[in-house]
Amino acid sequence: MTEHSKKIGDPLLKVDNISLGFGGVQALSNISFEIREHEILAIIGPNGAGKTSMLNVINGFYHPQQGTITFRGEVRRAMRPYIAARQGIARTFQNVALFKGMSTLDNIMTGRNLRMQSNFFWQILHYGPARREEIEHRRRVEEIIDFLEIQAIRRVPVGKLPYGLQKRVELARALAMEPELLLLDEPMAGMNVEEKEDMSRFILDVNEQFGTTIALIEHDMGVVMDISDRVVVLDYGRKLADGTPDEVRGNQGVIDAYLGVPHE
């Protein structure tokens, strides 16, 4: 842990004064924080706090009414999700969003699609550049499969896999993109203790071995406090606190939000 807190560098992504509303509901109001290079940032908060909305804004799914996002020095407010993908932002979902009809291997290979260059003509022939490319990317995908220990389910359609493995395949697909910034929306939801430990280990390994910056939403406070370098707390679309796990733990506003305040 001490070793990788040293690597943390400059802000990779900056969120400035983001406000997002849907009709009468203000999902996010004036949120600002930053995600620094190589760190693990946890975004926490009670249900409906706007955590997932925040990720959706970063991804380009939602277009905020106000504020800007700066990613690698580039300022933007709204964009299409596939452009975010091109810039190096990968994401997993709270309720697994895998390609159910495809095998584990194909799911992860799809994560490499952006990096494939060969044109339609070679694709038709499945020869020359198209074939070389397919094999080259397969090699990379196999490395990820080894890394996440899912060799045995390579050929299984993901719809048939148990939930814990599906979560892992989704992480593999995101990793296949070799992202700079990885957004994980409740990577451990619905898992038992053992699976949570595995997943935590994978997240730490990804962070350490590939140097990927990770922002994750998680409800399990034990996990959050253990693995994250910094924590951002949201409540009702506002930012309550931002700091190291220990700072956040002692913050009165956070305690009130989670435990409630006595009525006078």
Place this chain on the structure above:
Amino acid sequence: MLYREAGQFKTSYEADQAVFPIRQDRWVIAVVLIVALAAVPLVIEDYWTNAVMLPFLVYALAALGLNILVGYCGQISLGTGGFMAVGAFAAFKLTTMFPGMNLIAVLLLSGLVTAGVGVVFGLPSLRIKGFYLAVATLAAQFFLVWLFNKVEWFYNYNATGQITMPPREIFGFLVTGPAAKPAVKYLFALSFVIVFAVVAKNLVRGRIGRMWMSIRDMDIAAELIGVRPLHSKLSAFAVSSFYIGVAGGLLFTVWLGAAEVTEAFGIDKSFLVLFMVIIGGLGSVLGSFLGAGFLVLMPILLKNFMVGGLGISPVVAKHVEITTMGVLIILFLIVEPHGLARLWQITKEKLRLWPFPY
């Protein structure tokens, strides 16, 4: 016992990614190809060509095209009949405008024209999904049939409104017209189907196929890994319509030789091809062939059995045949909703373990 992959080790990703990784499969496909290319043309005569093989090949090609759109990209379409009409009329116009043009070029160009039309009618798919898209493509079906009926230019101001294919030769062999030899017509259509089946397989197992399937299974997640929805849906519409257009062209030029748009390319054709895709297996190249085979060959088998074997009058037999087909389709969908291709896959998996299933 014969179907075993034990002992067949793959030592490279290349071998692992082959279309037929199991040796026995390669033998089967080789035998099928040899029979289809070498043995069948020797014995085939007029009835078999026009009533069995050509319909099968033409519809297999159309089903393949529709399967790319519906089975791989998840965009439902009821415009198949209309798109086949575009292919047929394009082939007719091209071959009458440029009589010297090679028939292969005519058919490929007709495919391209249809691809263009398909992309235009595919544009709504960016906004609407599922049943609503089905209705939008249904509009394409009615509009196209109406267009080819109303605008006389399309059928060269012919009084009957019919289009008729003039005789055309390829490499000195007559392919179209009543004088063409059955074996030549059959081989011509077959070579088209083989080439296009290989191309389809290559497309769906590579980057483009994964792009289509990702849109089909979870479009939001697909967009997040960099798949452009516009690009993938329209490319699926283009490729699918290209196939369907060529199938329509083949239907008109080689199989029927003459066509009247409402009769040859009506809404019932759209449903027929969609049934083939569903019964054969969505998202399966093999399934397109099985579905086409089932829906083309089964009625003929039934008819010959009832009229020839049982001596039932042809009129009664026709009714019984239609009813039986309906019942069979429903039965099949109950037994295996994923189609014949899946049934075949399950059989193969069972065979691998047979006779010791545990």
